[in-house]
Amino acid sequence: MNWEANVRKVVPYTPGEQPFLRDMIKLNTNECPYPPSERVQRVLREFDASDLRLYPDPGALGLTEALAAHFGLKREQVFVGVGSDEVLALSFLAFFSGGKPVLFPDITYSFYEVWAQLYGIPYRCPALDEGFRLKKEDYLTENGGIVFPNPNAPTGLVESLETVEEIVAGNPDSVVIVDEAYADFCGISAMGLVDRYENLLVVQTFSKSRALAGLRIGFAAGSPKLIRYLNDVKFSFNSYTMNRLTIACGKACLEDEDWFLKTVGKIVSTRERMKAELKSLGFSFPDSGANFLFVRHESVPARQLFSALREAGIFVRHFDRPRIDDYLRISVGTDEEADRLTAFLNGYLKKS
Ligand SMILES: *Cc1c(COP(=O)(O)O)cnc(C)c1O
Numbered sequence: 113m114n115w116e117a118n119v120r121k122v123v124p125y126t127p128g129e130q131p132f133l134r135d136m137i138k139l140n141t142n143e144c145p146y147p148p149s150e151r152v153q154r155v156l157r158e159f160d161a162s163d164l165r166l167y168p169d170p171g172a173l174g175l176t177e178a179l180a181a182h183f184g185l186k187r188e189q190v191f192v193g194v195g196s197d198e199v200l201a202l203s204f205l206a207f208f209s210g211g212k213p214v215l216f217p218d219i220t221y222s223f224y225e226v227w228a229q230l231y232g233i234p235y236r237c238p239a240l241d242e243g244f245r246l247k248k249e250d251y252l253t254e255n256g257g258i259v260f261p262n263p264n265a266p267t268g269l270v271e272s273l274e275t276v277e278e279i280v281a282g283n284p285d286s287v288v289i290v291d292e293a294y295a296d297f298c299g300i301s302a303m304g305l306v307d308r309y310e311n312l313l314v315v316q317t318f319s320k321s322r323a324l325a326g327l328r329i330g331f332a333a334g335s336p337k338l339i340r341y342l343n344d345v346k347f348s349f350n351s352y353t354m355n356r357l358t359i360a361c362g363k364a365c366l367e368d369e370d371w372f373l374k375t376v377g378k379i380v381s382t383r384e385r386m387k388a389e390l391k392s393l394g395f396s397f398p399d400s401g402a403n404f405l406f407v408r409h410e411s412v413p414a415r416q417l418f419s420a421l422r423e424a425g426i427f428v429r430h431f432d433r434p435r436i437d438d439y440l441r442i443s444v445g446t447d448e449e450a451d452r453l454t455a456f457l458n459g460y461l462k463k464s
Pocket of ligand 1: 198291
């Protein structure tokens, strides 16, 4: 009766909740507030279900090649997976097996710690400075690998490409993973560096800027050697991670640059409006380059605001973690959602 002794015990990642209420305003998981490209909708309408009896292409070649062309890379430099979460999980398994601690910031995407624990990878979390900026000296010390998001989550802060490059160049003995889930909202990306640094892996996703969180598409770009190692791990795990329909939709989405630029443009302009409005309501925040704001109010505690918003059907994210428990992460929605958010806050803050 001691089978539990043989069980791998893990503390899982907690995703934001997916409530379904009529009329709710969902600003808690950084999804795109707009529907995906019409071209994706067309693929879905015209997809021939009889193709589903066949396995998909194990290399998801249609999408891999489209991504390579889009970013001016060779096919051998691109890897696709079921959301960037899968790409990152496989990357941890492939690249962080050296025994020295892997480095990531104390305030960052909390999945990194979960994967490190799941795989038994030692890790260290250098503290961001007071303004939540990365201290690059911390990443120029001995390590078994490095991972950080840029823009960072949940702060939204963007580190310059120079800082990123210094970290990559200063660590020729480690793989450096830059998680660019939000890079499309600031226009700063390390994608252009992958040809020059064999140890750099840049990971992006279709979940935030391409409105396809429900389809699950992520990808990585790196040197052919790095991608080969990543494929070796993937093909030791599951050959057919990405299904036929998803591969076709991802390719169609990538072909619609007009939709993409327009959608990102709208989100960025709503973000800038939200910054001005929340500032005038007494909120302060790091200057976000992502599709969310990380805000703190001058007098009302985050926890109280979180509950009040929730009761009003407005879902945002609160992290009960040291240093950030007085902040709320609010996704950028449509202009109308932003208006309803500020209208509610305006009324609520007047009362409290
Ligand atoms: C959302 C997010 C991801 C995961 O996105 P997928 O939906 O799995 O592609 C990865 N990293 C960060 C920092 C994120 O915010």
